[in-house]
Amino acid sequence: MRVVVVGTGIAGLITAYRASAQHDVVLVTKAELAESNTKYAQGGIAAALFPDDSAASHIEDTLRAGAGLCDLPAVEVLCTEGPQRVRDLIALGVEFDRAADGELARGHEAAHSARRVIHAGGDATGLAIEVALLRAVRSIAVEVHEHTFMRDLVVERDTEGAERVVGIDAVAPDGSAFRIDADVVVLASGGAGQLYRHTTNPAVTTGDGIAAAWRAGAELADVEFYQFHPTALAVPGSPLVSEAVRGEGAVLLDEHGRRFMFDVHPDGELAPRDVVARGIAAAMARQEGRPVLLDATGLEAAHHPGFLEERFPSITRVTREHGFDWTREPVPVTPAAHYWMGGVRTDLDGRTTLRGLYAVGEAACTGVHGANRLASNSLLESLVFAWRAADALDADAGTAPPAGEGRRLESAASRVHRLEVVPRSGSAASASRSPRPVAGAAGAATRADIQNLMWAAVGLERDATTLRTAAETLAEWSVDATTVAGLEDRNLLDLARIVTHAALVREESRGAHDRTDAPETREEWRHSLAWHLEAAALTEEVPA
Ligand SMILES: Cc1cc2nc3c(=O)[nH]c(=O)nc-3n(C[C@H](O)[C@H](O)[C@H](O)COP(=O)(O)OP(=O)(O)OC[C@H]3O[C@@H](n4cnc5c(N)ncnc54)[C@H](O)[C@@H]3O)c2cc1C
Structure with a gap:
């Protein structure tokens, strides 16, 4: 083959x-x-x-x-x-x-x-x-x-x-x-980390394959769940400071030098990622958005001088490039899409x-x-x-490759949501033609517009009102898909719409999806949401 x-x-x-x-x-x-x-x-x-x-x-x-x-x-x-x-x-x-x-x-x-x-x-x-x-x-x-x-x-x-x-x-x-x-x-x-203003992902992560698969009619699932890494260095480009640093014993401090994660979870800095990310976001909100501090200075004392450079050479280099000496001082960190x-x-x-x-x-x-x-x-x-x-x-090989059986789908009509509000910003059928602008300039959006909207409305915390407004805005936006960068923007716009709708539909908080207007995890939502363009429907899956 x-x-x-x-x-x-x-x-x-x-x-x-x-x-x-x-x-x-x-x-x-x-x-x-x-x-x-x-x-x-x-x-x-x-x-x-x-x-x-x-x-x-x-x-x-x-x-x-x-x-x-x-x-x-x-x-x-x-x-x-x-x-x-x-x-x-x-x-x-x-x-x-x-x-x-x-x-x-x-x-x-x-x-x-x-x-x-x-x-x-x-x-x-x-x-x-x-x-x-x-x-x-x-x-x-x-x-x-x-x-x-x-x-x-x-x-x-x-x-x-x-x-x-x-x-x-x-x-x-x-x-x-x-x-x-x-x-x-x-x-x-x-x-598709590039969906968000702050991301640890490099520029190539524009979700092209996922968007193309969706346009071609394949099913997507679990799109409302985006994990935000708790600790990116709070500098342009948001380079990651690995979880392993906290695993080795580094601690998180607010700007008053107070360790705050044990107020949030009994495992403190080693709580699950979404818990730590939200704990940091809440601490940042209490200090008007200023980053919190990651203090790894104790690791040098606990091990030996030079430990941080030996164990974390890349992070040491990046912190140094931004003017920090993390063996001697805490460094500013913020959550970022990961x-x-x-x-x-x-x-x-x-x-x-x-x-x-x-x-x-x-x-x-x-x-x-x-x-x-x-x-x-x-x-x-x-x-x-x-x-x-x-x-x-x-x-x-040798047979027509079969479609995957996928996981069991609940097909009861009451579990199918229509998706007309998600316009199709390109199509596989038109793919062989020359790239063209998706729409006129009236609702023209830049990549930064998409990233800022997603960060503000479909980020660490979400609520129905904000999500609904974001969905309406995204539905009106268009991008100029005449260049490769424009084609990437088209993919980001398609995916932003899908993620926003899925986040709106899931009226509970679970894992990385935190709805401030629906803070409970609800048993009736213990199933995936799968999206399928051709049927223009959202199908909910109930685990066997
Ligand atoms: C900073 C950082 C730290 C991480 N640390 C860890 C870790 O410690 N442990 C862990 O398990 N995971 C970690 N992850 C996550 C992990 O790296 C990724 O989930 C994993 O590498 C994904 O591998 P992949 O091959 O699926 O995709 P990728 O490695 O992202 O590769 C995707 C490829 O597709 C190409 N591509 C994309 N679109 C197109 C297109 N339209 N046309 C042609 N080519 C295209 C890209 O150029 C790239 O080559 C980390 C991620 C980041 C960003």
């Missing part, structure tokens, strides 16, 4: 590497090869690799963080297959840090009941993975298109009348449009609900994260499910 893989983070590289043994693989990526969320991952990758740990304990922690919305079979796959996949990653050349006795060094992160997070290069885990996987992929026969932007999926009706994906429409480095035919397309195009639990809905093998389309990594919604991701589970999810998707490609 001819397999087009879109994206060169961990998910795309694993898929391409493994699929190339059986198939002709075409790898497409919109920036230079290494640019991705993966490259910036710091803390590490979680897996029950050690004798004092177990997959059962990892499963339990993952389910607890997911606040009742995790898909149990997916979590079981993640945690039971994870350890072997990490060993496979080591065999592929990733050099994780080791303790003096030669054993893998392991860190502790929030809401994990065991020290099970392994890391590389101190806090440069993602870079080590990216470099090793790129080396592996370069050693095999894969056709690579760098600086090539996937604009849309190409969808055709097959002989049985079913729609299926048969390729991608792309923009070449010189700006010209061209098509790449495929038997199967695997989206490994990552998340990880999208939602994405293109898949089965346990990466198949989406659209024939010929697979999704892996952050672009996919396998259901492992539920309403909130457990720290360091996303690299693992990308690895485990990309591996499985490559196997599924082999199994599906």
Whole structure:
């Protein structure tokens, strides 16, 4: 089969590497090869690799963080297959840090009941993975298109009348449009941190694959759940200060030097991410929006001088670049959009609900994260499910790749919400034509407009009135999609509308979704919301 893989983070590289043994693989990526969320991952990758740990304990922690919305079979796959996949990653050349006795060094992160997070290069885990996987992929026969932007999926009706994906429409480095035919397309195009004004994600994270899948008719799920990392350095670009820093013992202080997290949660700084992020946001609100402080100075005393630089070299460099010496002084931090639990809905093998389309990594919604991701589970999810998707490609080869069975859908009419208010700002059908402005300039919006609105209205805290106003504003906005940046804006606008509507529909607070007007977690909402453009409906899923 001819397999087009879109994206060169961990998910795309694993898929391409493994699929190339059986198939002709075409790898497409919109920036230079290494640019991705993966490259910036710091803390590490979680897996029950050690004798004092177990997959059962990892499963339990993952389910607890997911606040009742995790898909149990997916979590079981993640945690039971994870350890072997990490060993496979080591065999592929990733050099994780080791303790003096030669054993893998392991860190502790929030809401994990065991020290099970392994890391590389101190806090440069993602870079080590990216470099090793790129080396592996370069050693095999894969056709690579760098600086090539996937604009849309190409969808055709097959002989049985079913729609299926048969390729991608792309923009070449010189700006010209061209098509790449495929038997199967695997989206490994990552998340959409650029939806928000403050994000730890790099510029490539504009949700292109998820938006294209939605326009093509695939289902999205759990889109209202966006995880905000509690601690980004409060400077332009919001560089991440890993959770592992708090795992090692750093504390959060308000501007009066008072430790405030124990007022919020018994686990203090190591409470689940959303709790810490909201605790910080509340503390910032009490001090007129000024950032709180992360104090890691005690770590030097607790370990040895030079510990911070040794354990967290990247963060040390970034803090220094911004004029801070975090061995001697607390540094200012703020929450920032970090990880999208939602994405293109898949089965346990990466198949989406659209024939010929697979999704892996952050672009996919396998259901492992539920309403909130457990720290360091996303690299693992990308690895485990990309591996499985490559196997599924082999199994599906020679047959028309089936649509994923997905998870059970509740089809009672009372559970279907119409979505007419979400206009379609482009279409797969028009994808092969030249890019054109989506609408006139009357409601023209910039990327900053979208990001500011999402931060203010669909961020850490939401309420119906603000969400409704945001939805109306977004419905009126248009973008000029005549350039690659404009096409990215089109994707952000599509996704902003979907996220806002899903956040409005979910009238409860759960995991990363905090509704100040509906603060309780309600049993009747213990199910996912799945979006499907073609049916123009929102279908709620009730776990079995
Ligand atoms: C600062 C930071 C720290 C993190 N730390 C951790 C951690 O310690 N542990 C952990 O588990 N997770 C961590 N994460 C999350 C984790 O890095 C990501 O969830 C994971 O790397 C996603 O991998 P991916 O392959 O799915 O996507 P990505 O790595 O984001 O790769 C997406 C790829 O798709 C390409 N692409 C996107 N759109 C297009 C298009 N239209 N056309 C062509 N190509 C396209 C991009 O250029 C990129 O190559 C962190 C994230 C960030 C930002």
